[in-house]
Amino acid sequence: MRLLLINPNTTATMTEKAGAAARRVAAPGTEIIAVNPTHGPASIEGYYDEAMSLAGLLGIIGGRDDYDAVIIACFDDTGLDAARCLTEKPVIGIGEAAFHMAAMLSNRFSVVTTLGRSVPALEHNLTRYGLAARCARVRASEIPVLELEDPLSDACARIGAEVAQAITEDRAEAIVLGCAGMTDLAEGLGRAHGLPVLDGVVCAVALAEGMVRLGLATSRLGGYAPPRFDKG
Secondary structure: EEEEEOOOOOOOHHHOOOOOOHHOOOOOOOOOEEEEEOOHHHHHHOOOHHHHHHHHHHHOOOOOOOOOOEEOOOOOOOOHHHHHHHHOOOOEEEEOOOOOHHHHHHEEEEEEEEHHHHHHHHHHHHHHOOOOHHHEEEEEEEOHHHHHOOOOOOHHHHHHHHEEEEEEEEHOOEEEEEEHHHHHHHHHHHHHHHOOOHHHHHHHHHHHHHHHOOOOOOOOHHHHHOOOOOOO
C-alpha cells in the first residue's frame, strides 16, 4: 500500500516531520510518500495562504497515480473537496481525521492551533463535519507555524499551557493539535496532561489504511464528480 502524504506548503522540514510521524504508525507494507509543492506559501496561516497553496497541491495529486490514498497534511484540510474531485482514491484531511477520532474518544474536546487567524477556518470545518457541538473551544496558542520548526523555540511549553487551560476552563476530555507542525508533540503532551492528545497526521494514516484495505473509493456522484475540463 502506498499513501501519498502532501504538505501543501513549501517548507520541506515540515514535510519530513509529518512523513516521519506517518511512518512510525504505518502498518508493515505501507509506504509513505511525503512531498510538498515547490511553489506557494511557506506556511498556511489563514484563508489567503490556503488559496495560494491550492495550485501546487492539486497539481501533485493530478500529476501522478502511484498511490492508493492521499493524506492532506494541513490542519485546515486545504483543498480537500477539490482533491476528492481529482481522484476516486480516498483523500483524508488531517483535521477531519483528528476531529472524528477525538469525538469517538471523548464527550468533548478542544483544539489547540497556531494563530488566532486560523480559528475561524477550523470552526467552519467543525460545523461542516457536524462536530461543532462536540468541540468545547478552538484555542490559539499564537505561535506562528514556522516557529514550530525552530528547535530553540518555547512552542511546546506554550502549547502545553493551552492544553492545561483547556482541561480546566473548557472541561475538555481530549485535545486535538491543530497543525501538522505539532505532530511530534502529541505523545509527550498526552503523557504530561493525562488525556488523549491527537495528532491529525497519524489519525489520517490509520483511516487511509483502513479505507484502502476495505476497498473503498470516493463517490463519483454529485459533488465529488470528476471535473468537466474545458476541451475548447
